[in-house]
Amino acid sequence: MLKGAIIGLGKIAQTAHIPAYLNKRVSGKLKIVAGVDISKENSVAFLKLIPDVEVFTSVDEMFRKTKLDFVDICVPPHLHAEYIKSALKNNVSIICEKPFTKGISEAKLLKKKITDSKTIFFPCHQYKYSPIWSNFNKFTTKTKSGIFLQFNIFRTTADNGFDDKNPAWRTDKKLSGGGILSDTGTHYLYLTSWILGKPKELSVMNFKLKENPYSVEDTSLAILKCEKGIAEINLTWAADKRANSAFITDGKRCLTYDGKKMFSFEKDKAKEISVPDASDKKTYIAFYEDLFLDFAKAINTIKFNKSHVEEAYDSVRILENCYKSAELKKTIRL
Numbered sequence: 001m002l003k004g005a006i007i008g009l010g011k012i013a014q015t016a017h018i019p020a021y022l023n024k025r026v027s028g029k030l031k032i033v034a035g036v037d038i039s040k041e042n043s044v045a046f047l048k049l050i051p052d053v054e055v056f057t058s059v060d061e062m063f064r065k066t067k068l069d070f071v072d073i074c075v076p077p078h079l080h081a082e083y084i085k086s087a088l089k090n091n092v093s094i095i096c097e098k099p100f101t102k103g104i105s106e107a108k109l110l111k112k113k114i115t116d117s118k119t120i121f122f123p124c125h126q127y128k129y130s131p132i133w134s135n136f137n138k139f140t141t142k143t144k145s146g147i148f149l150q151f152n153i154f155r156t157t158a159d160n161g162f163d164d165k166n167p168a169w170r171t172d173k174k175l176s177g178g179g180i181l182s183d184t185g186t187h188y189l190y191l192t193s194w195i196l197g198k199p200k201e202l203s204v205m206n207f208k209l210k211e212n213p214y215s216v217e218d219t220s221l222a223i224l225k226c227e228k229g230i231a232e233i234n235l236t237w238a239a240d241k242r243a244n245s246a247f248i249t250d251g252k253r254c255l256t257y258d259g260k261k262m263f264s265f266e267k268d269k270a271k272e273i274s275v276p277d278a279s280d281k282k283t284y285i286a287f288y289e290d291l292f293l294d295f296a297k298a299i300n301t302i303k304f305n306k307s308h309v310e311e312a313y314d315s316v317r318i319l320e321n322c323y324k325s326a327e328l329k330k331t332i333r334l
């Protein structure tokens, strides 16, 4: 049994990571024995969810007093680098929430440290475990070029965290690094690379559509030219209702997803592809369960695979260039 600690016991830890660790598929392999947070309220909530764990306010104290195999980092993005460094110093494997880091210089440094030390590192890019996006990925496996991919992700507002000092960290550039593009957009950037291959050029426009106190964009429109085709990613926190949809075509066939149902169309014949309901919490948690199981397998087989840290680094590199494109109002070649 591998023993781990969660660093940052807020919303995603309480609503997704902990339920995934407690699921019986995972609980025989990974056991959470400790947690770190500066919030008393979230530490109490953690103890209610997993009794018999130890809670600390300092990661150094935790490492001194607890023998661990891994940590799972769930603090806001500006703190990821600090806790990754601390985990590397203490020689434990690492799961880290997205985005990997707040900026490219931290990402570059940590990629080198993780690769040199061969520490097992998994970013929480859990959408790759979703049957919806696996179908999109499969759609492109035999096609080399000419694909058009579109993602539409509409929200009414930025989510607040359970961080009692700074619940609105997502809309504070110093803490988050950026707005909807970095928060939700990160998932669609790594999915785009997974489905269409590496981006070669990108062009992004960011906006503040709503009257709000955000110091970040609430709307972002990104176009990425990749090895296999073009992706258009439309993201907003200024919609009237929550909605997700996606579309992919190679000129002969297409897949459509309207947030509930997925269809494939070929020669005018439509076929429904059964996918789990993405709004069902169990479905969402199951992606984390699958990711955690792969993480446990990698630790148990001591199988360092640098593709995980490279993917984490690449998502920050692409993100950084998206912001550069929006700021300079220019297409950026990668």
Ligand SMILES: NC(=O)c1ccc[n+]([C@@H]2O[C@H](COP(=O)([O-])OP(=O)(O)OC[C@H]3O[C@@H](n4cnc5c(N)ncnc54)[C@H](O)[C@@H]3O)[C@@H](O)[C@H]2O)c1
Residues within 6 Å of the ligand: 007, 008, 009, 010, 011, 012, 013, 036, 037, 038, 039, 042, 074, 075, 076, 077, 079, 097, 098, 099, 124, 125, 126, 160, 161, 162, 163, 164, 166, 167, 169, 183
């Ligand atoms: N993969 C996904 O789909 C997904 C979804 C939501 C959030 N996230 C990511 O998870 C991370 C956390 O998001 P959240 O919504 O849970 O935020 P949150 O605000 O709910 O939780 C953050 C927690 O970190 C704690 N914290 C703050 N400073 C700390 C410090 N110095 N040391 C220890 N703990 C500290 C806070 O007290 C809080 O409990 C972010 O990186 C976010 O982008 C990922």
